[in-house]
Amino acid sequence: MTATSADTIAEGKYVELTYLVRDSKTGDVLTEITRPLNYVHGVNEILAPMITRELEGKTQGERVDLLVDCNELYGPRDESLVITEKVAVVPREYRQVGSQILMENNLGQMKSFLVTKIEGDTITFDGNNPLCGREVIYQVTIQLVRDATAEEQQYGGQPPAAPEG
Structure with a gap:
């Protein structure tokens, strides 16, 4: 299957992803997000900018593994x-x-x-971030990439559902 520009992460694309964070030394899973998070690429960021930048050009269904020094993200303990x-x-x-x-x-x-x-x-x-002082691997799985609607562009992702009543 070849990637089309429709399912490639770029500015203005609606993206859904899941991820887990592993300690690079022990392999232990520190955090796992299994319910897809969503955002509009270039409008808002749900992960650290250094991670979001690495997703640019990646396609739906792809898994991206990133080695991250958490001192760069959160500073030293x-x-x-x-x-x-x-x-x-x-x-x-x-x-x-x-x-x-x-x-x-x-x-x-x-x-x-x-x-x-x-x-x-x-x-x-x-009060330190629990990942402070660690080197971790973010394993990001891109679940969905598509053009964002005007409403999603404005909101930066899926607007919250209106309460029923």
């Missing part, structure tokens, strides 16, 4: 974003590894933290 607290001062709904909590700094800026460890009477939160 910042140990000042790792906070240990007494479990007793943390609301009960956040006392589970993997829970996310929004915290505000003294400048009023909000940042998401992930509960990474609970030991004894202490709980540890990490």
Whole structure:
């Protein structure tokens, strides 16, 4: 099957894709998105610009494997974003590894933290991106490529469905 310009990713094309992220050292799957994400190429980006650029010219059905140094995407780990607290001062709904909590700094800026460890009477939160400091492989599978409608161009992808009622 030869690719036509209709199913090749380019500016103004509506694209649906799935992906998974593997740790390049261990091969472990860190993230997997199985329900297709959609966007209009050149209008908005759902993945980091360095990844989106690599999709240009690729075709529907193709899988693209990209080795990514997450320090380039998220910067180096910042140990000042790792906070240990007494479990007793943390609301009960956040006392589970993997829970996310929004915290505000003294400048009023909000940042998401992930509960990474609970030991004894202490709980540890990490504000670094979980991929920080890792080298990963993004395996992007292009599910669909077609011309975007005018509405999709304006919205940057599929507009949300209108609520039924």
